Amino acid sequence: MTEFINPSLVPKRKLITGEEIPCIGMGTFGSDRFSPDQVAQAVAGAIRCGYRMFDCASVYGNEALIGRVFEQALAEGVVQRDELFITSKVWNDMHGKGDVLLSCAKSLQDLQLDYIDAYFVHWPFPNYHAPGCDGDSRNPDSKPFSVERFMETWRQMERLYDLGLVRHIGMSSMTIPKLEAVLPLCRIKPTVIEMELHPCFQQQALFDYVIAHNIQPIGFCPIGSPTRPQRDMTPDDVADIEVPEVVEVAKAHRIHPAVVCLKWAVQRGQIPIPFSVHENEYVSNLRCTTEDPLTDAEMDSLRNAERDCRLIKGQVFLWPGASDWHDLWDEDGVIVE
Numbered sequence: 001m002t003e004f005i006n007p008s009l010v011p012k013r014k015l016i017t018g019e020e021i022p023c024i025g026m027g028t029f030g031s032d033r034f035s036p037d038q039v040a041q042a043v044a045g046a047i048r049c050g051y052r053m054f055d056c057a058s059v060y061g062n063e064a065l066i067g068r069v070f071e072q073a074l075a076e077g078v079v080q081r082d083e084l085f086i087t088s089k090v091w092n093d094m095h096g097k098g099d100v101l102l103s104c105a106k107s108l109q110d111l112q113l114d115y116i117d118a119y120f121v122h123w124p125f126p127n128y129h130a131p132g133c134d135g136d137s138r139n140p141d142s143k144p145f146s147v148e149r150f151m152e153t154w155r156q157m158e159r160l161y162d163l164g165l166v167r168h169i170g171m172s173s174m175t176i177p178k179l180e181a182v183l184p185l186c187r188i189k190p191t192v193i194e195m196e197l198h199p200c201f202q203q204q205a206l207f208d209y210v211i212a213h214n215i216q217p218i219g220f221c222p223i224g225s226p227t228r229p230q231r232d233m234t235p236d237d238v239a240d241i242e243v244p245e246v247v248e249v250a251k252a253h254r255i256h257p258a259v260v261c262l263k264w265a266v267q268r269g270q271i272p273i274p275f276s277v278h279e280n281e282y283v284s285n286l287r288c289t290t291e292d293p294l295t296d297a298e299m300d301s302l303r304n305a306e307r308d309c310r311l312i313k314g315q316v317f318l319w320p321g322a323s324d325w326h327d328l329w330d331e332d333g334v335i336v337e
Contacts, residue, residue, distance in 0.1 A: 003283050005050035007083070009290045013271055015168070015191050016214040021085045021117075023266045024289050025053030026282060027220065027275035029060050032132050032229045034277050036062035042277040044069045047079055049283050055194075055218070055273040056111065057089040057122060058103060059131060063110035071112045086113065087192075089122035089172065090157075092317070095149065096126065100156035104165055118192050119166040121157065123173050124150055127317040132229075142319040144327075147181050158188045168192055170218075173314070175330040176209050183213065194218045196312050197270050198225075199261055199305035200240045211269065221311050222272030223261040228311060238309040245305040249298045259288045264302050267294055 012020035026046045030039045039062045043054060047069070056063055070086070073079050088111065094103035104119060126149065127142035143149075157169045171179075172194035183189065193210050195203060197219030210217050221228065224240030240246055241257035250257040258274075258281075265272035266289050276282045294302075313325040322328075 002045055002048045002279065003287075004048070005283070005286050005290060007050050007052050010050070010052075010286065011266065011289055013216055013269075015216055016189075017168070017191060021216075021271070022051075022053040023271055024051075024262065024286060025055050025085070025087075025218070025271060025273040026051050026285075027055045027273040028062060028066060029057070029275060030062065031225070031275070036060075036065045038277045039275075040065035040069050042275075042279075042282060044073070045279050046282050046286075047073045049279075050286055051282070052079070052083050053085040053087075053271070053273075055087050055220075056107070057091070057120075058094075058107050058110075059089070059091040059122065061131060063088065063107055067110045067112040081113075085117045086111065087118040087120065087170075088116050089120040090153070091128075092123050092126050093128040095121075095153040097152060097156060100153055101160065104160050108165065115164060116166045118168040118170050119157065119160060120170040120172045120192075120194060121150075121153055123314070123317065124171065124178055125317065126153075127319065129316040133316060137316050138318060138320070139316075140320060142317060144319055144322070145178060147185070150178075150182055151185050154182065154186060158186075161188055170194065170215075173312075174206075176206055177330045179209065179213075189213070190215055192216045192218055194220055196221050196310060197265065197272070198222050198240050198311075199246055199264055199302055200224060200238045200243060200307040200309040201311065202303070202306050204306075207268075207270070217270040219265055219270040219272045222265050222274050223258040225311055232312055234313070236309075237311060238307045240305070243305050243307070245302055249294065249302065252298070253292055253294075255288070255292075256284075259284060260294070260302075262288055263292075263294050264299065267299060 011023040088107040090103040160166045168191040170190045170192035246257045250260045315325040
């Protein structure tokens with residue numbers, strides 16, 4: 001029988017709107033390693049064990065199956081709709097006027113919802129690649145970041161909010177230069193932002209920037225994403241659960257290093273969205289937010305785990321003439337069209 005963790009015991013984060021949401025969610029990206037059915041079954045188990053936040057996306061290819069899980073859980077009274085915080089994202093090939101609305105409508109239909117709690121621009125440019133493509137794949141139609149194109153997409157995000165189809169709108173995989181370019185132009189500011197965050201990639205400057213702008217960071221790859229797609233792995237990658245700073249804290253608490261990564265994330269202030277199809281793991285991920293916190297000294301020591309190791313480099317989105325994946329992240333200055 002699935003262990004139940006009372007959702008009221010899970011710490012909350014308060015958004016700029018005043019709404020409180022769970023300090024941890026469950027991701028639903030199967031990383032090309034797990035089937036849509038496996039992911040949907042994990043979501044079903046997670047709801048029953050006490051998860052109330054789920055991070056979805058159209059490109060993951062599993063929203064229809066997850067929607068059936070939501071429908072059944074709501075019908076059986078396992079959870080009420082207002083207890084759930086469900087997110088989704090518009091994929092790169094649906095940017096621009098009209099397509100964003102169509103994308104959201106499809107996600108609403110697949111997830112069997114009347115509204116989505118938070119809807120994100122998945123990547124800040126419309127550079128498309130086929131799901132599961134090789135890491136060396138390049139689309140000749142890809143282009144550098146464009147403020148004008150991004151804002152055309154964001155205006156449609158704002159329209160979704162005006163229509164009541166989404167309750168919050170957000171951005172993902174942004175940089176400070178990109179945010180500085182678009183935030184002053186937003187009629188409705190993002191409430192949330194998704195960014196890669198784990199002990200070996202803390203993005204302190206970007207983290208501080210979004211907090212200063214009253215945007216709640218949601219961290220993907222919170223334990224270093226050991227099951228991420230092979231195309232996203234490079235020889236220089238560092239495994240967070242193996243670095244000495246994390247291992248030392250894990251030994252002190254007699255817990256798995258992955259749990260240390262999640263405790264660190266929650267206590268730092270971001271919302272981690274770990275994914276697992278294994279019940280013992282996703283139950284442990286949720287339970288760890290309710291017990292045995294890390295000490296201030298341990299939190300300080302984990303700052304030294306920083307290795308500036310970006311795992312999701314996004315190289316499949318590069319445009320013709322780009323140097324390498326660093327161009328996507330404005331490391332040599334923002335590159336715009």
